[in-house]
């Protein structure tokens with residue numbers, strides 16, 4: 007146990023991410039899918055063909071969904087020796103033919119608030135974010151699995167220089183071209199834990215089935231819960247590019 011934790015900490019400090027196989031059982035994942043399908047009072051996004059693309063605000067909309075969040079918080083606490091709270095949550099369906107995601111960091115973009123003030127993306131809410139992606143389906147090259155690169159280090163003002171700085175967290179092409187991305191193949195129940203400063207991207211789903219994942223982000227509990235503030239600000243944001251809506 008102690009050795010496992012040390013190995014994960016080492017991988018995280020070397021790469022900014024690690025992968026854990028079979029972290030959740032297939033039966034637990036099936037129960038989660040059931041609850042996600044039945045969930046109410048969430049925010050749903052559809053693509054132009056009216057396929058469900060994304061659901062937000064769902065982490066507490068079922069018994070097993072609540073269990074999932076508690077298990078992740080416990081795991082992050084044991085692994086990083088820090089206390090975490092959920093910052094944001096989403097279910098990405100990536101339906102057949104569904105578009106991929108351009109290369110980006112998470113949270114490194116500007117948005118305009120209701121007072122027309124320029125704000126620093128997620129860094130308005132904290133300075134340390136960990137993403138946990140949970141595979142609900144097998145994720146492969148064909149269905150557009152995540153491609154992940156080693157974390158880049160720096161604060162908001164340093165990292166934004168690597169982005170197009172256009173209200174989205176998209177990386178400059180020149181930065182993307184010198185970054186080496188690894189395709190992360192996942193089986194149902196595997197998880198990937200990664201820093202928001204790991205460049206990542208994914209391709210279109212070329213298969214006939216959805217490629218479903220949960221994509222949760224955690225922030226440090228010492229700053230208090232930022233979950234509602236984040237979603238409220240996102241709703242009211244005047245970003246013309248809708249970066250905050252997408253991220």
Ligand SMILES: O=C(O)CCC(=O)C(=O)O
Pocket residue numbers: 098100106107112150151152206207208209219221
């Ligand atoms: O679901 C994917 O393929 C990648 C998602 C992603 O990069 C994101 O939501 O920031």
